[in-house]
Amino acid sequence: MRTTIRFGQSLLVAAALAACMPALAQEARRVAPDQLPHLWILLNRDVSVDVPNSGVNIYKPSCVAVTYMIGSDGAPMNVQVAKMVPASDLGKAAVSAVSNFRYGPSLTNSSHAPVATYYVIPFNAPDDPTQRDQLMAPCKLAGYGQA
Structure with a gap:
């Protein structure tokens, strides 16, 4: 009887681990934004954005880094603010x-492999590319590897 209980408990643990594996595998793959086109291609030409009419520092030049997971369907999941300079x-x-x-898989991603990445959004950024890059630099995130 004891063997049956242990086997049942082992089976239960194995089933729980198997159920968690897709989520664990998704979290493990972190891709830098400049490497993302090797796996996923942004399909949008424009997006709708809900911008506040008033608030703290909304008219100052700033950047916001947003982390997210691109699911196998090409839709962002778990979208979160990771860094904001200055606070706003x-x-x-x-x-x-x-x-x-919305993303579509690249030719090298026929399996639609989900990945974690981030995107830096500039607000009130200057038109000059050098100044724009300087504005966005503080919002770059470490820990996102190569594709």
Whole structure:
């Protein structure tokens, strides 16, 4: 009888681990934004964004880094603000924008492998590319590897 209970418990543990494996596998693959096109291609030409009419620092040049998972269907999941410079009320606008992204798999991603990545959104950024890059630099996130 004891053997049956242990076997049953082992089977239960194995089933629980198997159920968690897709989520664990999804979390493990982190891709830098510049490497993302090797796996997923952004399909949107424009997105709708909910921008507040008033709030803290909403008219100052700023950036917001948003982390998210691209699911096997190409839709962003678990969209969260990871960094905002300077602090402002634009986090919800950034989450709104990224939540509306839609991706298609690249030719090298025929399995539609989900990946974690991030996107830096500039607000009130200057037109000059050098100044724009300087504005966005503080919002870059470490820990996202190569495709």
